[in-house]
Amino acid sequence: MMIERRQALLLPVSPWFIAISLIASLLLSMLLGLTHALWLPDVLAVTIFFWGIHQPRRVGMLIAFIFGLWMDVQQSSLMGQHALCYVVLNYFAFSMHRRLLWFPIKEQMIQILPFFIVSDALGLIIRLSTGDEFPGWSLLLSPFMKALLWPLANLILLAPQRRAHDPDANRPI
Numbered sequence: 001m002m003i004e005r006r007q008a009l010l011l012p013v014s015p016w017f018i019a020i021s022l023i024a025s026l027l028l029s030m031l032l033g034l035t036h037a038l039w040l041p042d043v044l045a046v047t048i049f050f051w052g053i054h055q056p057r058r059v060g061m062l063i064a065f066i067f068g069l070w071m072d073v074q075q076s077s078l079m080g081q082h083a084l085c086y087v088v089l090n091y092f093a094f095s096m097h098r099r100l101l102w103f104p105i106k107e108q109m110i111q112i113l114p115f116f117i118v119s120d121a122l123g124l125i126i127r128l129s130t131g132d133e134f135p136g137w138s139l140l141l142s143p144f145m146k147a148l149l150w151p152l153a154n155l156i157l158l159a160p161q162r163r164a165h166d167p168d169a170n171r172p173i
Contacts, residue, residue, distance in 0.1 A: 010161040017160055018051055018058055026067060033075050039138040041145035044071060045119065048086050049112065050153045052093025053100055064090040081126045085119045092118075105154060109147045116143035 025047035032040045044067060051059035068083025075082070092115040100108055120143050128134065 010158065013055060013058075013161055015058060018055060021157055022047055022051070022059070022063070022067060026070060029071065030074050033071075037138070038135050039141035039145060041142055041149050043149070045086060045089055045116070046146050046149050046153050047157070049089050049093050049115070050150075050157055052090040053097040054157075056094045056097050059090070060094075061087050061090055078126060078130055081123055084126070085123045088122060089115060089119045105151045109150045112150060113143060113147040116146045119143075 022044070025043045029042055029044040032043065048059065048064050048067060052064070064086040065083045068081075068086035069079070071077075071082040071086075072079050096111075100111060103111065120139065124135075124139065
């Protein structure tokens, strides 16, 4: 039995748009990191996970590692902590990118939540193993906030691909 999906055809994504979205989310994550509120989501992790699902050949492990090192330097954390978490997230995205896109957004949010929990738990384990103090229970809200950002990420990052390539009143697509 075939599942019927009604979606508009998407245009190819521009590599420049991927780069700009990653840099913009890096800057936003840097701004949110200055507040030291651990419950705030890591926007860069959501963006890397999003592009890892939608464009796994363009945003691979190396991109995730480089942006993770950049976040480590910016937040003065242990070198490689964010890099490892982002690479693990990108691996999860690559391993499920074909299956996840068949589900509606609400079900996608439920399915990606465990991956964000694993990524944040990995970062916490690295922090605690190096002798850092427990940051607090508000850290547990971060994966849920990332999952709640998923519909917004879909809306914003897929918007340039949804426009008509050659708009014509006589053509339905």
